Amino acid sequence: MRVHDSSGLQALLRRAHPESSRFGVRLSEVSRWQIGGPALVVVEPRSIAEAADVVALMRDRIEPMLVVGDMSNVLFDSDGFDGVIIRIGRSLSTMRALGTMVHAEAGIAIPQLARATADLGLSGLEHTVGIPGTLGGLVTMNGGSQRKGIGLSVARVTCLDRSGNVLEFTQSECQFGYRSSTLQRPDLIVAAVELQLEPRDSIEVHAEMDEVVESRRARFPEDLPNCGSTFLSDPSMYEIIGAPGKAIESVGLKGYSYGGAQVSPQHANFVVNTGGATSDDVLAVIHHIRETVHRSTGFAMDCEVRYVSPDGDVVPAHIAAEERRRVA
Numbered sequence: 001m002r003v004h005d006s007s008g009l010q011a012l013l014r015r016a017h018p019e020s021s022r023f024g025v026r027l028s029e030v031s032r033w034q035i036g037g038p039a040l041v042v043v044e045p046r047s048i049a050e051a052a053d054v055v056a057l058m059r060d061r062i063e064p065m066l067v068v069g070d071m072s073n074v075l076f077d078s079d080g081f082d083g084v085i086i087r088i089g090r091s092l093s094t095m096r097a098l099g100t101m102v103h104a105e106a107g108i109a110i111p112q113l114a115r116a117t118a119d120l121g122l123s124g125l126e127h128t129v130g131i132p133g134t135l136g137g138l139v140t141m142n143g144g145s146q147r148k149g150i151g152l153s154v155a156r157v158t159c160l161d162r163s164g165n166v167l168e169f170t171q172s173e174c175q176f177g178y179r180s181s182t183l184q185r186p187d188l189i190v191a192a193v194e195l196q197l198e199p200r201d202s203i204e205v206h207a208e209m210d211e212v213v214e215s216r217r218a219r220f221p222e223d224l225p226n227c228g229s230t231f232l233s234d235p236s237m238y239e240i241i242g243a244p245g246k247a248i249e250s251v252g253l254k255g256y257s258y259g260g261a262q263v264s265p266q267h268a269n270f271v272v273n274t275g276g277a278t279s280d281d282v283l284a285v286i287h288h289i290r291e292t293v294h295r296s297t298g299f300a301m302d303c304e305v306r307y308v309s310p311d312g313d314v315v316p317a318h319i320a321a322e323e324r325r326r327v328a
């Protein structure tokens with residue numbers, strides 16, 4: 001029988017993982033968008049074995065469980081999260097290189113990993129240097145910039161499933177596509193990644209990374225909390241109208257706001273939290289943008305950002321936005 005008993009779960013984790021567990025964490029204090037109510041528990045495992053232990057402990061329970069990294073691509077609900085969030089972060093962030101092959105734990109921060117590979121005279125991660133978040137999050141999302149995805153450099157991914165099995169996936173098994181991969185399964189924890197890089201002069205790699213960072217600084221809003229690009233670029237829309245930011249600007253929504261959520265006046269594909277934004281504010285802005293662009297251009301833009309419901313459903317945010325509107 002599966003068990004749902006919040007205080008029992010808290011007591012269990014307090015006993016089994018006292019140093020890695022935090023209770024009643026306000027997600028607005030830890031997520032990049034600074035939005036989200038309290039989570040029952042956030043566990044930050046200090047080893048893969050500890051992560052496996054937490055997963056095993058959750059096996060017969062019905063409380064939701066979610067794996068996150070730096071929470072830079074997720075919108076938490078202002079009502080919070082009624083379960084366990086496993087955060088693969090700084091405490092799982094070692095890396096080592098053997099020739100051009102780099103093995104890194106999933107919690108390593110992307111800018112840190114990129115600069116470390118540059119120090120070693122290795123090329124391949126130049127485009128990622130300005131992206132916040134962890135390696136696990138980036139690989140799951142096949143994130144990247146300059147029309148590239150990290151998947152290009154991935155040789156092998158080590159995961160843990162909910163039964164505690166260690167699974168290995170090769171690059172082709174991950175089926176990396178535009179911001180997608182087969183790793184986007186709720187039962188998988190990305191634990192470590194092997195990257196196949198190329199030799200290149202270290203000074204050249206750092207110089208290209210400096211340029212990438214500089215160009216992002218000029219284009220993207222940095223002063224207000226956000227989640228990066230809200231909408232995915234659609235190749236057929238790109239050919240006719242351009243990127244999502246251009247489409248949003250063309251329908252006059254740059255600067256549009258609802259509650260504490262605003263379409264960034266600097267880059268229209270960023271939705272910023274101007275102070276006290278709720279998840280409903282952001283979903284309302286996403287819905288309004290999507291409808292307006294669709295009405296005017298015929299293209300329905302989909303979200304890159306994932307919405308996380310209090311009971312653990314994770315869906316692209318435009319789907320949650322539509323659902324809200326339907327119910328209201």
Ligand SMILES: Cc1cc2nc3c(=O)[nH]c(=O)nc-3n(C[C@H](O)[C@H](O)[C@H](O)COP(=O)(O)OP(=O)(O)OC[C@H]3O[C@@H](n4cnc5c(N)ncnc54)[C@H](O)[C@@H]3O)c2cc1C
Pocket residue numbers: 032066067068069070071072073074088106130131132133134135136137138139140141142143144145188189190191220226227228229306314
């Ligand atoms: C200012 C800003 C700029 C950005 N620019 C870019 C950009 O240029 N390109 C780009 O691609 N993205 C960009 N992003 C989005 C985001 O940074 C990336 O998608 C990032 O790689 C997500 O990593 P994360 O650790 O924050 O993942 P999270 O946001 O914590 O999680 C994202 C998804 O991955 C899953 N996940 C995370 N870690 C794991 C794991 N270890 N195992 C299994 N599943 C996991 C989560 O469940 C969730 O579904 C930007 C975000 C911000 C705030």
